[in-house]
Amino acid sequence: MAQLVPLIVALPIAGFAFTALFGRRIQYAYGRPPASLVPVGAIVLTWLIASAVAITSLTGGFGEGGASVTLWRWIPAGTFSIDIGFHVDQLTACLLIVVTTIGMLVHVYSIGYMAHDGGYWRFFAYLNLFMFSMLLLVLADNFLVVFAGWELVGFCSYALIGFWYRRRSAALGAKKAFLVNRVGDVGFALGLAAIWVNTQTLNIHDALERLAKIDATNHGLVVLIALLVFCGAAGKSAQFPLHVWLPDAMEGPTPVSALIHAATMVNAGVYLVARVNPLFGHAPEAMVVVAGIGIFTAILAASIALTQTDIKRVLAYSTLSQLGYMFAALGVGAWTAAIFHLMTHGFFKGLLFLDSGSVIHAVHEEQDMRRMGGLWRKIPITYWTMLVGAVAISGIPPLAGFFSKDEILGSAFKNGFLWVWGVGIVVAGLTAFYMFRLIGLTFWGTSRVDPAVEPNIHESPRSMTAPLVALAIPSAVLGLLIGFPPENGLLAGWLRPVFEGTVKLSGHEESFQLFGIDGALILASVTVAVIGISIAWRLFGVELFNLRRAPDPETVQAVTARAPFLYRASLNKWWFDDLNDLVFIRIGGRVAAACWWFDRVIVDGTVNSIGSVTVVAGRELRRVQTGRVQNYALGIAIGLIVMAGSYLLIVGAPR
């Protein structure tokens, strides 16, 4: 079984190579669907193999420590040697399931979604490359290979956000995502350098073992490395203050938003921190930072999501908020809960994004929710699956989001991070509210769709609705399936070997006995979620059960008028884009211009003048070289006379 692991990476890159080389010709010769045959087929095969590998790993087929496959030595340079190798343990297996399942469904969905796009083959080529990079990142047993996958997913993200590169906003969004990610990656790269210098290895397993030993003598260094690694994770997972790129990444095609910017790539940061959990276990100070930034991002993004009108942006801020939850979980030491939420969130957020794509498709590329409404009868499959996703993310039992979110909040409470729990429960209420605001504005009430488009609204084709249904099922039952009962469910059993040591180290394990509190905690979070939904229900109306009339703009306005500052803050995303504009574009631009002037005038000027001095001197001295023997001989004679004469003059004639 372990021999199949390299295939998981090889198939997508083969699909990419094929599509990149021949896709265009196939598309022009035979039409669009045949062009997607190879890339989609490759991913379906990858999914099958990855599922087999994941199941083997989770059922203990590889033993507790997991299986390693080393392919070849990549960089043999003296003591610095890097192997290309893969390691499959239970954590990897969980990620494999999420990445390949959602990846496969998104590929299928894209067949229908991109059916009218000229860049069809290019889209599938990039998607395959992304799958390769993501799987490389997840499977690699070496920090440098992880970093390579890390940068490759960043590139794919860039290429796919800017897929419609003729649109200025898409090109700018792609650039922004790329640049902001680089900021985090600098930290990650520095962390890797620090790991190499101090442990002489970049193999993840060995490096973590040696870092644990270093902790006894140099605790500050371990904390520093943990923070640097977290810096990279925060960039890729869009945590404050590097969160600004994710909403703008929504300029890409919707399947990309679902796959890369909701379900897989943005989880890479969470995965990385979970992967190096022994490092963080030795650096509790860094974990507090992780928890703080995570929960702060969660409430920040949730507050922004309340007032956004672009359907995909609401989901983007929701993704930020949920990623914040995951980091908060990592920070409070609830490792299993973080991975649990990563998995359930991958499914329901992927579902929500694909649903939003279906909605956008139905109303002819309209993304503004103010021009939707009343769609539930016209696109029923989309509506019902999206409702499942919305209920799941809101944390209503027994859907998936309830279990994972509750485990995070419960662990935060029981591990003594009351402030994380307090903020988290507010975020849970906000989440329920903005999700049902989205549902209300989009599907309920009266139609505000452009009258010209209205008669043409239709449900999406089979290839799009099938993935929706396929994702709705895990969104509904995954939590119950692998997360119940909390702390003793399937997932907890799978991940125990991965996180056991760290949990012991943090000393949180004994708190698991406090079962009595759980009931109260669950009640609290469900109540908050129900309150959020009820308010959204009241404000954005529902004619579904004849309980309320159509959406109620007056009430909404009255509420927003009561807190104008908060409303404007939320609408303007707490002015982070403006702040960045001021600090980095205006002030930073001035500094850069000054540096440029210094470089151009002082540095280049010095170098250039040294250059021109030699040129002029050479041109003048060239004349001495006449090529005539007698001139040279004359020179020798004169030189001789001068030397002999000066000897006689200075030293005097010999006696």
Next chain:
Amino acid sequence: MSNSLDSYLVLSGLLFAIGSFGFLARRNAISMLMSIELMLNAVNLAIVAFGSFIEPLKANASVIAIIVMAVAAGEATVGLAIVIAIYRNRRTPLVDEYDAMRQ
């Protein structure tokens, strides 16, 4: 005057000056070679004169003079061969036209 070291050295210096003038001023390659011979022989004359007037140098001087003659013979042979080879190529014996290196 006739039997002193100075008169030999003056003669030798004159010969050397004539030789170096010829080497620097004549354009013909053959004449330049001849001027070199003149300079070499001027030096030889000085050496032999030193040998016969200064007792400790007696034995060494004749040896050095013979070596200089041998070297001069070799130099003349090689120099003439080069001059003839260049002459065959460039059809001129004038050294100021041998300026291929400058181009």
